[in-house]
Amino acid sequence: MVARIFIDGEAGTTGLQIRERLAGRRDLEVISIDADKRKDINERARLLNAADIAILCLPDDAAKESVALIDNGTTRVIDASSAFRVHPDWAYGFAEMDKGQSAVIAKARFVSNPGCYPQGPIATLRPLIQAGLLPAAYPVSVNAISGYTGGGKAMIAEYEAAGASASHFMPYGLTFEHKHVPEMTAYTKLAQAPLFVPSVGDYAQGMVTFVPLQLGHLGVVPRGEELHAAIADHFAAIPDSFVSVAPYAALAKTPELDPQIYNNTNTMRLHVFANDARAQAVLVAVYDNLGKGASGAAVQNLNLMLGVSPREGLA
Structure with a gap:
């Protein structure tokens, strides 16, 4: 039928x-x-x-x-x-x-x-909290950038009218009351709301979310490889997944973090970068705010x- x-x-x-x-x-x-x-x-x-x-x-x-x-x-x-x-x-x-x-x-x-914004933090944080590598009470910050289509008709009109004078990078939501925060908190399984700073870029669509982690104060400090393995194992167990995890590697930069790389697809690509000597890591998700988002x-x-x-x- x-x-x-x-x-x-x-x-x-x-x-x-x-x-x-x-x-x-x-x-x-x-x-x-x-x-x-x-x-x-x-x-x-x-x-x-x-x-x-x-x-x-x-x-x-x-x-x-x-x-x-x-x-x-x-x-x-x-x-x-x-x-x-x-x-x-x-x-x-x-x-x-x-x-x-x-x-x-x-x-x-x-x-x-x-x-759109919550999916990246959920995809990277939830597996770590479920695996016990991060406590639910961990104080999380989320930084992200999206194309201007994420702001709806008003922002699209604003950017298209501005032309060459449009802001190339504009943080917003600086009262920290963005409407995506309750959803981000609930489904990451965090015990407290993350500090979320979204921003808009001078391009139509595509996004990247970043979750920086200062791990040194934890009783047991997870290594970068452990963080990566927990996330990779989570998504490897899910059939028909549109979410993939990049290989773990020490990289100073990579073209795979271009926010527009997966435009017009339902793909989400996750990355883990870490410096074990400093007990620091950053979790990254790249996807289309109009596609998977x-x-x-x-x-x-x-x-x-x-x-x-x-x-x-x-x-």
Whole structure:
């Protein structure tokens, strides 16, 4: 049976990319709202209840409204906003987070697509905390840079209008209350919120997250090879994973940390760099904020919920 998919908010950046990734699929039918009815609550309700799976590409409040409009008890939902990411009744849509997470997503009625920034820290920190190499109480800092598409329509318009005068590197979220922090805290399994400093670069898409570690104060100081092995073992045990781990090596620099290297893919590549003599390390994740960080993850979750290959439409 062909599944009916409704993308509520398909005219936005994430919605357009999801629609593009679903083009040509014969196992589903994308149903759309007429452009002049996008704000018609009755028409949105009709399509939400007519869909087998609704994908919400909306601001938080609008996403909550869409969920409230579903009254049939059968429509399943993937929400790309941050409205439900730490809600206990919603499955978290980072399929590689744990070995059984893809099965949780496959069975769920409600799936919250993960934010772009949290996935890198979750991918690198969670395996270390689970392996006992880092305590949950470890004071974590996260630094990251994303293309300006991560800021939505307003930031895209701002950067495109600025042209050559656009800022090449602009830190933000300096009140440390970024909306991704609760999700980052919950799914890394940290006992306290990390100090998170995001930034935007003068390029459209792609991102890198950095987690620096000062390990010297720990009772047992893990070596770089141990950190790398724990992360590599975690992802080696996960079938159909889009997350890979670079070989452990002492490098002063590498072109693999280019934030745009995996653009338009669902790939995430992890790196561990360490200086054991100094008891210092940095955990790095490179991926596309619009791919694995948004539309790619949504399609991966959709595939799991439909019971087809997770890689369908993500080659």
